[in-house]
Amino acid sequence: MSSRLSAITLNTFREAVRDRVLYNLILFVLLLVASAPLFGQISIGLERLILVNVGLSSISLFGVIIAILVGIGLVSKEIEKKTLYTILSRPVRRWEFIAGKYFGLLMTLVVNAAFMTIGFYLALLINQHGLHRGDADLLVAIYFIVLQFMMMVALTLLFSSFSTPIFSAIFAFALFVIGTFGEDLKNFAAMSQGAVKWLATGIAWIVPNFASLNVITQTAHGQPVSGSLILFNTLYAVFYSAAVTAGAVLVFERRNLK
Amino acid sequence: MQAIEIKELSKTYPVGFWKKQAFPALRSLNLTVDVGETFGFLGPNGAGKTTTLKLLMGIIFPTSGSAAILGKHFLDPEIRKKIGFLPEQPYFYDYLSAPELLDYYATLSGVAPGERARRIGPVLERVGLGDVGKKQLRKFSKGMLQRVGIAQAIIHDPEIVFLDEPMSGLDPLGRHEVRELIQTLKDEGKTIFFSTHILSDAEALCDRVAVIHKGELRGVGVVNDLRSNVAGKSEVIWEGADALPAVRDLVMESHVTGDSVRGTVQQADLDRVLEKLRQRGSRLISVTPLHGTLEDYFLARTAEKEPVQP
Numbered sequence: 001m002s003s004r005l006s007a008i009t010l011n012t013f014r015e016a017v018r019d020r021v022l023y024n025l026i027l028f029v030l031l032l033v034a035s036a037p038l039f040g041q042i043s044i045g046l047e048r049l050i051l052v053n054v055g056l057s058s059i060s061l062f063g064v065i066i067a068i069l070v071g072i073g074l075v076s077k078e079i080e081k082k083t084l085y086t087i088l089s090r091p092v093r094r095w096e097f098i099a100g101k102y103f104g105l106l107m108t109l110v111v112n113a114a115f116m117t118i119g120f121y122l123a124l125l126i127n128q129h130g131l132h133r134g135d136a137d138l139l140v141a142i143y144f145i146v147l148q149f150m151m152m153v154a155l156t157l158l159f160s161s162f163s164t165p166i167f168s169a170i171f172a173f174a175l176f177v178i179g180t181f182g183e184d185l186k187n188f189a190a191m192s193q194g195a196v197k198w199l200a201t202g203i204a205w206i207v208p209n210f211a212s213l214n215v216i217t218q219t220a221h222g223q224p225v226s227g228s229l230i231l232f233n234t235l236y237a238v239f240y241s242a243a244v245t246a247g248a249v250l251v252f253e254r255r256n257l258k
Numbered sequence: 259m260q261a262i263e264i265k266e267l268s269k270t271y272p273v274g275f276w277k278k279q280a281f282p283a284l285r286s287l288n289l290t291v292d293v294g295e296t297f298g299f300l301g302p303n304g305a306g307k308t309t310t311l312k313l314l315m316g317i318i319f320p321t322s323g324s325a326a327i328l329g330k331h332f333l334d335p336e337i338r339k340k341i342g343f344l345p346e347q348p349y350f351y352d353y354l355s356a357p358e359l360l361d362y363y364a365t366l367s368g369v370a371p372g373e374r375a376r377r378i379g380p381v382l383e384r385v386g387l388g389d390v391g392k393k394q395l396r397k398f399s400k401g402m403l404q405r406v407g408i409a410q411a412i413i414h415d416p417e418i419v420f421l422d423e424p425m426s427g428l429d430p431l432g433r434h435e436v437r438e439l440i441q442t443l444k445d446e447g448k449t450i451f452f453s454t455h456i457l458s459d460a461e462a463l464c465d466r467v468a469v470i471h472k473g474e475l476r477g478v479g480v481v482n483d484l485r486s487n488v489a490g491k492s493e494v495i496w497e498g499a500d501a502l503p504a505v506r507d508l509v510m511e512s513h514v515t516g517d518s519v520r521g522t523v524q525q526a527d528l529d530r531v532l533e534k535l536r537q538r539g540s541r542l543i544s545v546t547p548l549h550g551t552l553e554d555y556f557l558a559r560t561a562e563k564e565p566v567q568p
Contacts, residue, residue, distance in 0.1 A: 007365040011351070018353035081349045086410060089315040089343035089420075090366045091335040256318040 004092050005100050012104020013111075016070055022112055024062055029119030032058070037126065051127050052138060052220035055120040060145045060216075062116065063109050064152055064176055070108065071156025072168035074101045075248075079257050088257070095249045102157055102245055109149040117142055134222050140230065141219040147237035151208045152176065154244035161248040162255065175207055182209035208240060259329045261418050261449040262291040262314070266323035269309050269473075283309040284473045286323065291451055291466075293328075293417075296444045298460035298467035298481075299453040300556055306473040307453035308346060311422050315343050328417065339368050342411035346422040346453075348403065352396035356387055356406055359395065360413045367414035377413060385409045385439060401432035408439055419443055421452035425459055437462065461552045469559040476559040484555045490525045491548040494532070498540030505534050518543065 016022065032055060075098070078084040087097060117139075125131055155175055159168035178185070182204065189200035213233055215225050269284040284306045291297045301307050312318045314325055316333050325332040328340060350359055357378050364374040382388050385405040390398075395406065404424070411419055424440065425433045433456075440463055443450055454460055460467050461481060468478040477484075491510070497518050502509075508531045509521040523531050528545070535542060 003368075004366050007362055011354075011362055015351065015353055082345050082347075083349060083351060085312075085315065085317055085345040086343060086348065086350075086363065087366060088317055089338060089341065090363070090414075091338040091368055092366050093335060254319075257312075258318065 002096065005096050005103070008087075008092075008097060008100025009103040009107060012074070012101050013107045016066075016105070016108040021066060021070060021108065022115075024066070025112060025115045025119070028058060028062060028116055029122070032119050032123040033126065035123075047127055048124075049220050051123060053216060055123060056138065056141050056145065056216045056220070059113055059116045059120065059142065060148065060214075063113055063145065063149050066112060067105065067109060067149055067152040068156055068169055068172045068176070070105055071153055072160050072165040072172065074105060074157055075160040075252065076163075076165050076168070084257060094253050098157065098161065098245065098249045098252055102153055102241075102248075105153045105157075106150060109153065110146060113142065113146055113149070137222070137224055138219050140225045141215050143230075144213040144215055144233060147233055148210055148213045150237050150241045151179075151210075151244070154241040154248070155208065158244050158248040158251070161252045176210065179208035179210035180214070181211065182207060183211040209236070213237070259293065260290045260326075261293045261295065262289070262297075262325065262327055262451060264289040264310075264314075264323070264325040267310070267313060267320050267325055268322045269306075269313060269318065270321045282473050284313070287470075287475055289468055289475065289478065291449060293449055294447050295465050296440070296450040296463055297452070298464035299451065299470065300455065300457065300460055300467050300552075301453070301470040302455055302560060305455075305470045305560075307455075307470060308422055309473070310470070311343075311345075311420055311453060314420065339414065340417045342414065342416035342419045344407045344411045344419075344421045344424055346426055348407040350395050350403065350406060350410070353394060355392040355394055356382060356390050356398075356409070357392070359406065360409055363410045364413045369414050377415075381409050381413050384412075384442075386435065401428055401435070404428060404432065404436060405439075408436065412443070416448070418449040418451065421450065423454055424452055425454065425456055433459070457552045457556055467552065469556055471560040477555070479555075481552060484552060492523050492525060492528055493520065493544075493546045493548055494523050494528070494535075495520045495543040495545075496535055496540045497543060498535070498538060501535055501538035501540040504538055505531050508534075522548070 075084075078087070084097075088094070121131065121135070124135060152172070156168060156172045159171045163171065185200065185204040185207065186209075189197055189204050192200050212229075215229075218225065264287050267284060267287040268282070270280045270282045273279045273281045287306075287310060299307050299310065309318070313320050314327070314332055316338075327337050330337045351362075354362065360378045360381060361374055364377065369377065379388070382390065385408050387402065387405055387409065390402070395403065398406065404427075408421075408424070411421070421440070424436050428436060437459060440450060440452070444463065450463075452460075452463075464481050466478065466480050467484065469476045494509075495518065499514050499517050499519055502512060502514065502519055502521075505521070506512075508527040509523055512519055512521040521531075525547075532542070532545070
């Protein structure tokens with residue numbers, strides 16, 4: 001990684017930290033740890049299942065919200081405040097700026113997820129009075145959540161490279177919701193006929209398939225995730241993120257920054 | 259080799275609801291700036307000064323034309339190691355301290371880590387911010403931010419410094435300080451290209467100026483020549499009011515106090531006036547060439563012909 005790219009990455013991360021984006025962690029950990037003993041009282045026999053579902057869904061949701069809220073301003077805020085002027089007047093390539101922003105926000109989300117994971121396992125420890133071997137499988141679900149973050153950051157960055165923060169947020173959130181039902185969209189395409197089939201298939205391929213990255217319920221029930229799915233999802237997330245980020249670079253390379 | 263060479267640089271923005279109309283923000287600009295020169299880019303608000311600087315900095319792209327900086331294409335990333343830029347009314351990452359900001363910008367400009375650590379302190383001292391410590395920029399005043407802006411523009415020791423309205427929004431003390439800073443850069447032999455609509459600043463600092471108005475270059479020249487060209491007049495003071503009728507046709511305006519007369523004379527008529535005064539036996543007190551101000555030149559250039567509409 002070039003020094004320019006790593007400098008932009010670290011600065012983006014530093015901005016998130018100093019703007020107290022990660023403060024949500026404290027709230028999350030406190031709530032989860034404090035409520036862990038309650039799960040046993042409200043759901044006899046199902047406490048682990050509920051705790052895992054609530055914990056992992058929260059890690060995912062908090063991350064996606066941060067990805068959207070921070071991501072939509074990554075480029076537009078720099079243009080609006082003219083901080084970009086003093087960057088582009090240096091030997092910084094525009095793609096380096098976009099890539100630096102991407103990695104900076106991703107780093108923020110990974111650190112966020114890492115601390116939330118610690119809080120989650122702490123709650124699990126309190127709830128179960130110890131950790132079991134099956135609990136390690138939950139890390140696969142968390143890994144998939146990080147893959148989801150990779151794609152969300154790329155999408156918000158793409159929108160931020162040409163649109164206003166409000167529209168970027170709307171687009172990104174809409175894609176997140178559609179992507180959550182990605183499997184349903186594929187099933188619909190499979191059942192359709194003619195032009196609708198082509199259209200539905202096309203959309204199913206373009207929108208992010210977050211459904212395939214959601215194995216929370218599966219792991220909560222103690223069902224293992226296959227190695228082939230881990231490999232497929234990893235490749236899918238990497239290529240999808242790279243393609244969308246490349247799109248953001250293409251837009252940004254040609255943009256007049258008024 | 260010239261520091262800056264601009265050739266037929268134009269920028270047109272599409273305007274209107276359907277973006278079908280074209281608004282020419284800059285029309286075929288041709289300009290050269292020599293190495294070591296302090297060059298003032300003058301014009302009223304909306305004249306095209308910032309557009310020109312944004313084009314040269316690669317923030318926007320030209321509709322046509324090109325430019326070279328130190329002999330290389332202006333969009334060549336390598337040439338950007340040798341230039342510093344202060345935008346108009348700059349805003350910086352307010353969650354950073356001044357040393358952190360300078361370290362960030364020095365890194366982006368390719369300054370090695372050890373060198374960065376050595377430079378930050380002296381540069382902050384130089385702009386009068388040696389005592390700010392780790393205070394975040396969000397707690398800085400406007401004048402302090404402007405000084406941080408100049409610091410980030412020179413942290414990598416550039417050969418050319420571009421300043422967009424560097425005195426804009428500053429109080430008289432702040433303006434004086436910034437002017438002093440520019441003067442020291444000039445003394446070091448840096449090439450300075452700065453845009454301003456404050457003519458006294460340009461007059462005090464610049465070797466040459468260009469006047470731009472409505473996106474069109476209206477004139478370029480050496481500051482002293484421009485002042486002389488505008489004036490071309492002298493003030494003549496003599497004793498002997500009775501000689502006034504003999505030279506009245508040649509004197510543009512005159513004021514009589516007792517027996518002494520103070521008159522303004524065109525340069526071309528000066529010899530004849532002096533000859534007639536000598537013939538009348540008047541005692542010459544003084545002859546002082548009157549220099550026009552840059553403002554006279556500026557007003558003359560911005561008032562003349564309207565540009566041709568496309």
